[in-house]
Amino acid sequence: MCLLVVKDGFLPQEVWQQIEKLHHLTGKHTDEFIVVVPLRCKHEEYPFKFYTVEDLFKTLRKLAEVRELIPTKKRSSAQTHTQNRKIGNHSVTKVNLVLLGMSGTGKSATGNTILGKRTPQFFSEASSKPITRECQAAETEINGTRVRVIDTPDMFDDEIKSSDKNRHVTMCKQLCQSDPCVYLLVMHVSRFTDGERDILRKVEEAFGRRAKEQTIILFTRGEELQRAGMSFEAFLQECQPELNNIVKQCGGRCVLFENKTSRQHQQVTELMQTVNRMLNK
Ligand SMILES: Nc1nc2c(ncn2[C@@H]2O[C@H](COP(=O)(O)OP(=O)(O)O)[C@@H](O)[C@H]2O)c(=O)[nH]1
């Protein structure tokens, strides 16, 4: 985490210049620098990402919990019971959902939909450049299952350096720890790109030969299908042979999401049903 702590009376413009200087020095995106504002500053408009001291401690606590450096907050016995139920052959307390796919397909937005929190946990924006730079995790509980969502940068881009790709894969595996991992291969429903033709091979190369057995394809921008008057079933039947082949290789497991809707609960429930069916096999 790159934190820039500023004193009382700081000038936002000067802080921004400092961030730009750091961006040139380190090569890190300006979004990666988070300014920690002094105690009395509240949520004002600044030209940079910032944390109040309270936000900072909350985030650090969450990170420490995710990495299990400190115990998670106590839960009621009913919740503990459901978390210890068996899923397939694994006795699990959590399920990891790893968001994979090309940049701009909607991984971060999907992560936020699954987490269902008032404040988005992952940064998601329309951009010609990749927005998410590092793997990140956040947790929630869905119908009694503890779910850890792992957002990733586009690690299957042919342009990416192999050292960066390896770093992302290692980080991703670290964040998953020993819980069952489900890969959500995120794709834009009306845009199947050349880079996606052999994406399953890339997933297997990174996460092992059996990764596709743990993969669900998650299509975003479901409203585009609705606007075209096409059902999801018809879309799957009529899609390009290469995409159809990817769906088949993933055992036909796919779900449709619309991240810009207020009716997000239903689609998350359907996703979790697909996840549970797959893990219970
Ligand atoms: N309309 C619509 N926009 C979406 C959807 N999912 C993502 N987006 C938008 O697509 C852009 C890229 O999303 P982002 O989550 O940053 O993609 P990522 O690079 O894969 O993490 C953002 O502007 C999102 O708001 C969706 O289901 N519907």
Ligand SMILES: [Mg+2]
């Ligand atoms: Mg992203």
